[in-house]
Amino acid sequence: MPETILEIDSIVSGYGELEILHGASLTVGSGEIVALIGSNGAGKSTLMKTVTGLLKMRSGEIRLRGESLKGASPESIVRKGINLVPEGRHVFAGMKVEDNLLVGAYGLSKSVRDAKLAETLARFPLLKERAKQDAGSLSGGQQQLLVVARALMRSPSVLLLDEPSLGLSPIMVETVFEVIGSLRESGVSVLLVEQNVTAGLELADRAYVIENGAIVRTGQAKDMLADPSLSNSFLGSGAE
Amino acid sequence: MKSPLMTKRRNQHFIWLGAVVVVAVLPLVFGDGYSQTVILTIGLYAIFGIGLQLTMGTGGILNMGHAAFIGIGAYSSAIVTTKGGNPWVGMLVGIVVAGVLAFVVGLPILRLRSLYLAIATLCVALAVTNVLGFWTALTGGQNGVTGIVPFSIGDFSFIDLPSQIYLIWGFLLVAVLIRINLRYSVVGREFEAIKDSDLATSSLGINHGARRLQIFVIGSVIGAVGGSLYATYLSAITPDLFGFPFLIQIFVLVALGGMVSLWGAPIGAIAVVCLHEFVIPVISGGNAGPVEIVIFGVILVIVMIFAPNGLTDQVVSTTRRLVKIARRRRNHDEPSSVTPASKKVAA
Amino acid sequence: MDLAFFIQLFVTGVTTGAIYAAVAMGFVLVFRVTGILNFAQGELLMVGGMLIISFREAGWPLYAAIPVTIALVFLLGCAIYALALGPAIKRGTNISLLLITLGISQVLQGLAQIGWGSAPRYTGDFSPTAHPISVLSVSITTQSIWILGGVLVALGATYLVLERTGIGRALRASSIDPMMARLSGINVRMVSLIAFGAAGALAAVGGLLLAPVIGMTYATGSLIGVKGIAAAVIGGFGSIPGAIIGGIALGLLESLASLISTGLTTGISLLAVVIVLLILPNGILGGRRVKAAVGV
Numbered sequence: 001m002p003e004t005i006l007e008i009d010s011i012v013s014g015y016g017e018l019e020i021l022h023g024a025s026l027t028v029g030s031g032e033i034v035a036l037i038g039s040n041g042a043g044k045s046t047l048m049k050t051v052t053g054l055l056k057m058r059s060g061e062i063r064l065r066g067e068s069l070k071g072a073s074p075e076s077i078v079r080k081g082i083n084l085v086p087e088g089r090h091v092f093a094g095m096k097v098e099d100n101l102l103v104g105a106y107g108l109s110k111s112v113r114d115a116k117l118a119e120t121l122a123r124f125p126l127l128k129e130r131a132k133q134d135a136g137s138l139s140g141g142q143q144q145l146l147v148v149a150r151a152l153m154r155s156p157s158v159l160l161l162d163e164p165s166l167g168l169s170p171i172m173v174e175t176v177f178e179v180i181g182s183l184r185e186s187g188v189s190v191l192l193v194e195q196n197v198t199a200g201l202e203l204a205d206r207a208y209v210i211e212n213g214a215i216v217r218t219g220q221a222k223d224m225l226a227d228p229s230l231s232n233s234f235l236g237s238g239a240e
Numbered sequence: 241m242k243s244p245l246m247t248k249r250r251n252q253h254f255i256w257l258g259a260v261v262v263v264a265v266l267p268l269v270f271g272d273g274y275s276q277t278v279i280l281t282i283g284l285y286a287i288f289g290i291g292l293q294l295t296m297g298t299g300g301i302l303n304m305g306h307a308a309f310i311g312i313g314a315y316s317s318a319i320v321t322t323k324g325g326n327p328w329v330g331m332l333v334g335i336v337v338a339g340v341l342a343f344v345v346g347l348p349i350l351r352l353r354s355l356y357l358a359i360a361t362l363c364v365a366l367a368v369t370n371v372l373g374f375w376t377a378l379t380g381g382q383n384g385v386t387g388i389v390p391f392s393i394g395d396f397s398f399i400d401l402p403s404q405i406y407l408i409w410g411f412l413l414v415a416v417l418i419r420i421n422l423r424y425s426v427v428g429r430e431f432e433a434i435k436d437s438d439l440a441t442s443s444l445g446i447n448h449g450a451r452r453l454q455i456f457v458i459g460s461v462i463g464a465v466g467g468s469l470y471a472t473y474l475s476a477i478t479p480d481l482f483g484f485p486f487l488i489q490i491f492v493l494v495a496l497g498g499m500v501s502l503w504g505a506p507i508g509a510i511a512v513v514c515l516h517e518f519v520i521p522v523i524s525g526g527n528a529g530p531v532e533i534v535i536f537g538v539i540l541v542i543v544m545i546f547a548p549n550g551l552t553d554q555v556v557s558t559t560r561r562l563v564k565i566a567r568r569r570r571n572h573d574e575p576s577s578v579t580p581a582s583k584k585v586a587a
Numbered sequence: 588m589d590l591a592f593f594i595q596l597f598v599t600g601v602t603t604g605a606i607y608a609a610v611a612m613g614f615v616l617v618f619r620v621t622g623i624l625n626f627a628q629g630e631l632l633m634v635g636g637m638l639i640i641s642f643r644e645a646g647w648p649l650y651a652a653i654p655v656t657i658a659l660v661f662l663l664g665c666a667i668y669a670l671a672l673g674p675a676i677k678r679g680t681n682i683s684l685l686l687i688t689l690g691i692s693q694v695l696q697g698l699a700q701i702g703w704g705s706a707p708r709y710t711g712d713f714s715p716t717a718h719p720i721s722v723l724s725v726s727i728t729t730q731s732i733w734i735l736g737g738v739l740v741a742l743g744a745t746y747l748v749l750e751r752t753g754i755g756r757a758l759r760a761s762s763i764d765p766m767m768a769r770l771s772g773i774n775v776r777m778v779s780l781i782a783f784g785a786a787g788a789l790a791a792v793g794g795l796l797l798a799p800v801i802g803m804t805y806a807t808g809s810l811i812g813v814k815g816i817a818a819a820v821i822g823g824f825g826s827i828p829g830a831i832i833g834g835i836a837l838g839l840l841e842s843l844a845s846l847i848s849t850g851l852t853t854g855i856s857l858l859a860v861v862i863v864l865l866i867l868p869n870g871i872l873g874g875r876r877v878k879a880a881v882g883v
Contacts, residue, residue: 052770078772090767092760103760103771106753113753154772302682348865355624355824358685359816360864363857366813370854484809488693491686499682530700530805537693540686545675548683 002029005189006051006082006158011060013050020046022213023060026191028158033180033190035204035221037197043213044193045087048160051191052084053077064158079107083156087163089143091150093136097127100135100146104153116153124149126175141172148179158189165196177203201225252420252502256413259506263409267402276401278517280473282509283408287466289493289505290415294459297499297550298422299452305345305361306490308368309460311482312338313467315372315379318477321389328391331468338464339457346456365487372479384478388471398472408469412506415462420502422458485533489516492536495543498550507552515539591724596842602731604838605738606632609793610815611822611830612742613786619762619825620775620782623672626688629812630695631787635660635794636803637703640710649713657791664787667691668780676779692809699805707802734796741792742831745785749827758782810853817860 010023020043028034038044049055051062053074062069069077092100101120105113121128127146130138135146144164151159161180165173173196181203183190194200201207201221209217209230217230224230266279288310295303316334321327345364372379379385391398391407398407471477489512497508516532524531547554610632617625635656642652671687679687712730719726749755761768761778769775793811794803801807818837822829837856844855 054766054769073774074769075772075774078770084770086767086770090764090770092763092767094763095756095759099756099759102753103756103768103773106757106760106771106773110753150771296682300682302685355618355681355685356820356864358624359820360861362813362816363860367854367857370857485693488689491689495686527701530697532697533693534697534701537690537697540690541671541694544679544683544687544690545671548675548679 002032004028005030005065006191007061007063007066008047008051009061009063011047011050011062012058013046013055013060014058015046015055019058020213021050024210024213024215025060026208026215026218028189028191029205030157030189031184031187032206033184033192033204035197035200035207036191036193036210037200037207037224038210042210044210045162046213047210048084048086048162048191048193051077051160052082054084078154078156081154081157082160083151083154083158084160085147085151085162085164087166089140089147091135091138091143091146093134095135096131097133097135097138097146098131101127101150101153104150108154116155120149120153124179139172141168141175144168144172144176145179148176152188156188158191159183161190161192161194163193163195165194165199173199198225252424253417256416256420260409260413264406267405273401276405278513280401280405280408281517282506282513283405283412284466284470284473285490285493285509285513286506287408287412287415287469288463288490289497289508290412290419291459291462291466292490292494293497293499293505294419294422294462295456296494297504299455299459301361301452301456302358303361303456303459304358304487305365305368306460306463307482307484307487308365309338309342309463310467310470310486311368311372311479312341313464314471314477314482315385315467316464317468317471318385318388319378321472322385322387327389327468327472330472331391331465334464334468335461339461342457342460343453346453369479369483372482379479382479384476384481385471386476388475388477390472390475404473408473411465411469415465416502416505418458418462422455423500423502485536488533488536488540492540492543494550495540495547496551498552498554498556501550501552501556504550504552594723594725596846597839598725598727598731600839600842601835602734602838603841604818604835605734606793606797606811606834607814607818607837608831608834609738609741609789610811611818611834612745612827613789614815614819615822615825615827615830616745616758616782616789617786618819620758621668621672621676621779623676623684623688624816625667625672625783625786626685626812627667627692627695628786628790628815629808629810630692630699631660631664631790631808632794632797632811632815633699633803633805633808634663634695635791636798636807637699637708637794637805638791639795639798640708640803641703643710653795656795657788660791660794661784661788664790665780665784667787668783672783673776673779692812696805696809703805705804707804709802710798712799730796730799734800737792737796741789745789746827748785754778754781813853814856817856820860821863 004027006028008024008026010025011021012019012023014020024043024047026034026036036044036047046055050057051069053069053072053076057070064080064082067080069080069082072080092103095103098117098121101117102113105116108116121131124145126142127149130142135143138146148159148161148164164176164180168176177199180190180192192200192204194203201224204221207219207221207224208215209224263279263283267276270276270279288306291309292303292306295301295306313331313334316337317327317330320330320333341364345360373382375381390404396403398404467482474481492515493508493512494504495508496511497504497506501507515535520528520532520535523535543551549557610628613628613631614625617623617628638656638659639652642656643649647655667688671691672684675684675687712728713733714729716729719728720732721727747755749759757768757773757778758781760771761773761775765775768778794808797803797811814837815834818833819830820833821836822831822833837859840855840859841852844851
């Protein structure tokens with residue numbers, strides 16, 4: 001069991017009057033890829049948004065390496081090392097690809113920024129070719145890659161990925177998953193929400209199942225893959 | 241069968257009738273000219289305020305042109321009566337000109353986003369003041385118009401202050417009734433649902449544009465009627481009267497009175513007139529102009545920061561919430577569910 | 588009317604238009620980042636003009652007076668956001684936020700009238716010459732050259748900041764996708780504050796360059812503010828090249844209108860705005876260009 005880096009402890013959260021998470025708890029270990037599985041509306045995105053501070057939690061605790069993130073703003077949580085790639089491809093359309101990447105390193109010193117940019121472009125040759133292009137002109141898959149690359153610019157300790165493969169062509173899905181898999185080696189922990197449950201579980205070390213705003217099950221990813229009861233409820237829908 | 245809404249509406253009518261009686265007695269109690277001037281001015285400002293409340297509070301339109309529509313009413317009366325026409329005809333001309341202008345301007349403009357709407361009405365306002373200031377042959381240019389004839393019915397002329405007060409407050413009553421009816425009509429309730437949202441327009445299936453246009457025209461016409469009364473009361477007007485400082489005064493009126501509160505316009509009018517007549521002269525010590533501008537500006541800023549829907553509305557909604565909480569405490573079986581956040585979503 | 592006359596008209600128009608462009612750019616910058624139309628923008632120009640006049644009266648040389656004026660109005664812009672709009676923005680409606688900026692414009696006007704009086708205030712040209720420079724029988728005042736050069740430098744500097752610096756990228760990112768900007772570690776409030784400050788600085792440049800050309804009064808700002816809005820609307824309210832083109836177009840239009848009647852110039856710009864709003868609600872550059880040119 002790796003050392004716990006992100007600890008989510010019975011958080012309650014939602015939008016306005018609507019309470020969606022009723023005390024969800026999970027942990028992510030250092031260098032671990034953890035999948036979060038659940039049907040639509042179960043609270044996956046709400047959990048992601050609460051962890052990054054976009055939604056205020058009503059009760060509970062979120063700790064990064066033991067340090068509480070209660071009441072912290074999204075921008076400060078990002079700077080502490082938790083980065084969210086939200087659902088949908090949120091590139092800054094109208095800005096160059098390299099400017100998009102540099103925004104990801106906002107606030108870092110110029111030398112760190114430039115070094116990180118060179119490193120990232122070397123890691124993503126697809127983006128390097130298009131560094132001077134408008135991010136809005138990239139294909140969907142390239143945009144998703146850019147958003148992931150931008151999130152890595154700050155060398156986060158935890159990366160939250162919300163439906164990274166949604167709407168991508170099969171070949172791009174493969175590329176994106178390769179990138180996610182390679183994060184393990186670079187020591188980045190990942191919390192992954194993925195509608196393609198089989199693919200998500202194949203990639204992950206451990207998984208949690210969320211239902212109606214609470215975690216109902218947890219275990220090793222490979223055990224879940226093999227579990228017929230689970231495949232009936234989720235895995236079947238993964239092929240859609 | 242009486243719906244609670246109808247009862248409420250009837251209550252409103254009774255309350256207002258009571259208010260009218262009070263006003264009817266006021267000029268008899270305050271016999272001196274100055275008090276009467278103040279009472280009269282409050283009535284005028286309340287009419288101006290109701291027109292702006294309609295467009296801003298009910299229609300959700302930031303109407304920068306309201307002072308100009310008041311000016312149109314005033315100048316119509318001025319021009320018609322000084323050319324030998326009947327004052328009532330003057331008022332009618334004002335209503336028609338303001339109504340048609342509001343309609344024509346509003347027709348395409350009301351489709352615009354709220355920001356552009358503000359800009360467009362601003363342009364209309366500046367264009368109107370430009371015309372008033374420079375079309376000397378018709379408007380007398382910067383010198384304005386003098387010798388405006390007061391209203392009369394048969395041989396009776398509304399020339400002394402008490403009779404003018406009755407005239408103006410009579411029109412105020414009509415404006416209030418129009419507003420109450422709009423508020424409790426289907427139209428008014430639709431607006432409650434879609435106010436301050438550009439997106440809701442189509443998603444609720446309500447023809448937002450047509451409703452807003454209707455409100456814009458009614459509000460502007462009420463302004464023009466107020467302007468007509470204003471001009472005949474002053475008997476001499478200049479274009480400066482309808483400029484920016486005046487517009488700000490009406491904005492402050494609505495900010496203090498509240499954007500939707502039915503009592504907002506008279507309350508705001510009392511506040512603005514009292515500030516103008518009593519408070520600001522004391523503070524400024526002779527240099528009223530700029531000091532007044534600063535004070536009104538500061539009030540506008542502060543009220544809009546802390547009560548974006550106006551002070552009265554804020555007080556009313558806060559009180560209601562407190563009452564609700566108090567009741568709930570007594571009953572305590574009901575779970576707490578109403579918070580400002582949920583209201584915002586609903587709005 | 589010969590060619591020289593028209594060139595003369597053109598030069599006048601472009602010079603006026605440059606000022607409008609600086610003001611319009613401030614409007615656009617603030618609007619892109621915060622969604623607020625800052626009606627006090629024109630008053631910031633007026634304060635810039637008044638300050639440079641006072642500094643020069645106090646005997647300051649230009650190289651001191653200009654940067655101090657710009658810095659002070661930058662701070663004033665920041666203060667407007669920090670004290671009024673920042674606290675209001677969360678609960679505010681479109682209407683309440685606009686009324687706040689309107690209130691601020693009134694406060695600045697009133698304070699200027701109290702502090703600097705009602706009479707127009709004048710200051711000399713920055714580089715006084717006995718006669719305007721004459722090129723091919725077109726005469727250009729040195730102050731016109733100052734205006735054109737100064738606005739060019741200001742707009743160029745803004746462009747460079749937006750394109751080449753971290754804060755510039757943060758400004759652009761916040762205007763495109765505020766949520767994603769926050770998720771990238773950008774403090775959007777700080778960025779909004781800087782946008783207000785930068786808009787103030789741009790207005791100050793316009794005001795200090797204009798001060799020697801006109802008699803500056805407390806009311807100067809409100810009219811120029813409207814012209815700035817007009818220029819921004821003509822340019823599509825959102826794009827910075829649009830703001831520049833809109834400013835120049837408006838200056839030229841007014842210059843032409845002055846042939847007919849000087850009283851007409853304001854009317855013409857208002858008419859232009861209404862026509863643009865009705866026919867081309869996305870400005871003369873059109874909607875797609877505006878989107879593509881976000882923040883550039």
